[in-house]
Amino acid sequence: MSTETLTIQSLGAQGDGVAHGEKGPVFVPFSLPGDTVAVARVKDQGTIMSITSPSPDRVEPPCRHFGPDGVGGACGGCSLQHMAKPAYNIFKRDSVAAALASKGLKPEICPTFEAHPGERRRLVYTVRRREGALIIGFNQAGTRHVVPIEECPIQSPGLFSKLPALKAIAKACNSDAFRLVVTETMTGLDVSVEGLQGGMADREKRGLTDVVMKLAGIARVSVNGEIIIEPVKPQLDFGGARVVLPPGAFTQATAEAEEEMARLAIAHIGKAKRVADLFAGIGTFALRMARVAQVHAVESDEKAVKALDHAARNTQGIKPVSVERRDLFRRPMMASELKTMDAVVFDPPRAGAEDQCRELARSSVKKIVAISCNPLTLARDLAILTAGGYRIHQVTPIDQFLWSPHVEAVATLTKG
Incomplete structure (x- = not known):
C-alpha cells in the first residue's frame, strides 16, 4: 500500500472517481472529477484519506450512512450522494450516450428523467443475526x-415507516442470514423472505403468522415463494388495471419512472392496432397499452403470466389482451409470427434481447420501443435493429435508482 495525492479526472461506470496516472487508472470511491485527494492506494484501488481540494460539483450527502465515514461503514446502496444534481443528471445521460457510441450509434438523447428522494417503492434488505443481535x-x-439502517432518503415514506414491522418479521424468521424483498403496494407491503436455508417448520410459520397479525400495513408475507399469511392481496395499478403481485414479483423501482416509461411507449406506438409486449412481466406496459390497442403479452414466468391474465380478464374498458408463456431467450418470436403486429415493446432483463432483436430486424413491424436497464446490452440490441433497417428516433435516460450509477433507457424506433 502506498499513499499519494491524485486529481480525479472522470467518473467510471460504477460511479467511482478515476485518476489517470503513469501506471494506469486508479479508481477512488466517493470522489468526483475535479477533486484533489490524498489516497491510500492498493494496485488500482484508492481509499480517500483526505480531500485537498474539492470538486465544484461536490455537495453535502443527505444521508448519515453515505461515504467512508458512514455510521457502521458506508452503505452500499448509494454511490453518488455527494454529486450536485446537474452534474449527476449529465453523468446518467452520458452513461447511455457512451454505451451507444461504442456501437457507432449517435441518436438524439433526451435529458435524463430525474429521480427524487422518497420515491423508491421496492428494496432488498439484507438480514444478519450476530451474537444474538x-x-x-x-x-x-x-x-x-x-x-x-437508521435513515434512508431514497425510500418512500410509507415503506421506511414500516421498518419496525420488518424487523419484527425478520426476528420471527429465526435464521442467521436471509433477505427481505419488500414492495410497497396500494394495499400494504408485500414482504418476501428469500434465501432462508431449510425453510420454516410449521411451528415457526404459526409464530410468524401471529406476529404479522399484530402488525398494520402488511399485505402479505411469503417465505421462499410460499405464502405464509396474506391479510389482503397486494395490488398495483397499471393504468386502471389492478394486478395482484405474485410473491417476490419484479416491479419497477419507482412508480414515477414506470409512468414515464409507459407514457413514452404509448406515445410512440400511436395508432397501432396490434402490439406485442415481449418480456411482459406482470403487465406493467401491456395493461396500459391495452387502453389504445390489442396486446399480445409474452412472458416466461408462470406466476407473472397468470397475474397478468387475471388482471386483463377482470378489467373493464380495455382492448383484448392475449397472454403467452414463452422463454424468449430460447425461443424468440420469429419474424413470421410478428407480421400481424404494428408495434413491439420489449423490456428484457440485463442480458438484453439479442436473439429476439435479430428476428425483429428481419420483421416488417413498423414501430419498436426498446426499454432497458443496461445501456451496454441496449446498445448491442439497437445496433442489430438499425442494421436491419430501423431508425432510432430518440433515447431517453430514466433515473429510478437515485444516487447509484445504474440508469434505465427508453429507445423508440421506426422501420425505414
Missing part, C-alpha cells in the same frame, strides 16, 4: 458487512 440493512460496498 438482529441487523437489517444494506451491504457495505464490496463486502459482506451489513450496515444497519
Whole structure:
C-alpha cells in the first residue's frame, strides 16, 4: 500500500472517481472529477484519506450512512450522494450516450428523467443475526458487512415507516442470514423472505403468522415463494388495471419512472392496432397499452403470466389482451409470427434481447420501443435493429435508482 495525492479526472461506470496516472487508472470511491485527494492506494484501488481540494460539483450527502465515514461503514446502496444534481443528471445521460457510441450509434438523447428522494417503492434488505443481535440493512460496498439502517432518503415514506414491522418479521424468521424483498403496494407491503436455508417448520410459520397479525400495513408475507399469511392481496395499478403481485414479483423501482416509461411507449406506438409486449412481466406496459390497442403479452414466468391474465380478464374498458408463456431467450418470436403486429415493446432483463432483436430486424413491424436497464446490452440490441433497417428516433435516460450509477433507457424506433 502506498499513499499519494491524485486529481480525479472522470467518473467510471460504477460511479467511482478515476485518476489517470503513469501506471494506469486508479479508481477512488466517493470522489468526483475535479477533486484533489490524498489516497491510500492498493494496485488500482484508492481509499480517500483526505480531500485537498474539492470538486465544484461536490455537495453535502443527505444521508448519515453515505461515504467512508458512514455510521457502521458506508452503505452500499448509494454511490453518488455527494454529486450536485446537474452534474449527476449529465453523468446518467452520458452513461447511455457512451454505451451507444461504442456501437457507432449517435441518436438524439433526451435529458435524463430525474429521480427524487422518497420515491423508491421496492428494496432488498439484507438480514444478519450476530451474537444474538438482529441487523437489517444494506451491504457495505464490496463486502459482506451489513450496515444497519437508521435513515434512508431514497425510500418512500410509507415503506421506511414500516421498518419496525420488518424487523419484527425478520426476528420471527429465526435464521442467521436471509433477505427481505419488500414492495410497497396500494394495499400494504408485500414482504418476501428469500434465501432462508431449510425453510420454516410449521411451528415457526404459526409464530410468524401471529406476529404479522399484530402488525398494520402488511399485505402479505411469503417465505421462499410460499405464502405464509396474506391479510389482503397486494395490488398495483397499471393504468386502471389492478394486478395482484405474485410473491417476490419484479416491479419497477419507482412508480414515477414506470409512468414515464409507459407514457413514452404509448406515445410512440400511436395508432397501432396490434402490439406485442415481449418480456411482459406482470403487465406493467401491456395493461396500459391495452387502453389504445390489442396486446399480445409474452412472458416466461408462470406466476407473472397468470397475474397478468387475471388482471386483463377482470378489467373493464380495455382492448383484448392475449397472454403467452414463452422463454424468449430460447425461443424468440420469429419474424413470421410478428407480421400481424404494428408495434413491439420489449423490456428484457440485463442480458438484453439479442436473439429476439435479430428476428425483429428481419420483421416488417413498423414501430419498436426498446426499454432497458443496461445501456451496454441496449446498445448491442439497437445496433442489430438499425442494421436491419430501423431508425432510432430518440433515447431517453430514466433515473429510478437515485444516487447509484445504474440508469434505465427508453429507445423508440421506426422501420425505414
